[in-house]
């Protein structure tokens with residue numbers, strides 16, 4: 262038996278049209294935090310199961326600066342915002358799914374499941390909680406990186422390497438993995454790649470030799486800024502300005518300087534799965550060690566891609582629906 266009534270379609274707008282306290286006091290089947298590919302796909306699967314779902318989002322998707330999304334079959338080159346808009350439009354067909362554009366600031370466990378609090382001070386109860394809140398990338402601090410982000414400065418060669426192929430590229434990063442490894446990877450896309458370590462490279466001798474054998478130049482001078490001439494997407498032009506030595510003209514720079522969770526709700530709920538770069542979940546249904554708490558998308562530790570985030574959202578939704586069925590059926 263279902264624990265709560267399906268929600269009427271009239272609720273499917275940003276601003277609630279019915280008595281908000283009535284809504285807030287209902288125990289929903291599922292609350293989803295985050296309406297990126299993970300949260301939206303979870304909501305879609307749960308809506309099709311007639312689950313009573315409320316999705317919260319504060320409109321800060323990870324790929325907000327991206328002009329085109331790649332590597333998703335049938336959607337290659339789509340604007341990410343278009344993907345989200347189509348997903349929201351299609352969700353409107355499912356009357357038990359509701360969206361609220363507001364940030365969730367807290368969550369606690371209750372005897373019925375979870376209670377979450379939104380930034381505007383309202384509380385909502387649900388039996389299950391799915392965190393699909395994504396991560397925030399940390400950019401190099403020098404002037405120019407933020408301005409070029411998404412047009413000439415990139416994080417992920419799988420996302421934008423093809424578009425930057427055969428152009429003069431740089432990699433920003435230190436050490437064998439984030440510096441040397443990424444520079445070696447870039448040889449797939451460009452024979453003209455320079456590794457810039459912005460200070461001592463922290464590379465092992467073996468990695469230095471490998472870079473050398475593969476034609477990658479190393480610049481260890483501190484970087485002052487990126488002097489931008491053009492920000493045309495995938496055809497940018499800029500100079501990397503070093504504290505000493507000649508400037509370096511490039512069309513693109515790839516970096517991997519870390520990321521952190523968009524929200525610490527998993528940690529607040531007492532989950533040991535919480536980790537800054539990616540929470541640990543079970544691989545089948547994105548379950549955490551806290552009963553009823555699931556994490557999907559970039560917030561969980563896995564391949565950080567739109568198609569994977571959407572798939573994890575679907576997997577979590579199926580796990581959640583199965584758990585609810587198990588609890589409810591005689």
Ligand SMILES: Cc1cc2nc3c(=O)[nH]c(=O)nc-3n(C[C@H](O)[C@H](O)[C@H](O)COP(=O)(O)OP(=O)(O)OC[C@H]3O[C@@H](n4cnc5c(N)ncnc54)[C@H](O)[C@@H]3O)c2cc1C
Pocket residue numbers: 294295296297298299300317318319320321322323324325326327329330331332333363364365366393394395396398411416417419420421523524557558559560565566567568570
């Ligand atoms: C520049 C760039 C380019 C990329 N290009 C590609 C590409 O070409 N192909 C590809 O497959 N992947 C690409 N990615 C990766 C892709 O963006 C992510 O894998 C994908 O967005 C992850 O989806 P998600 O649903 O987990 O998180 P997100 O898309 O980040 O969505 C999370 C949502 O949760 C919301 N949120 C966070 N905290 C809260 C809270 N407390 N309350 C309410 N809402 C909250 C956020 O505002 C956001 O809308 C790119 C990433 C970047 C940075």
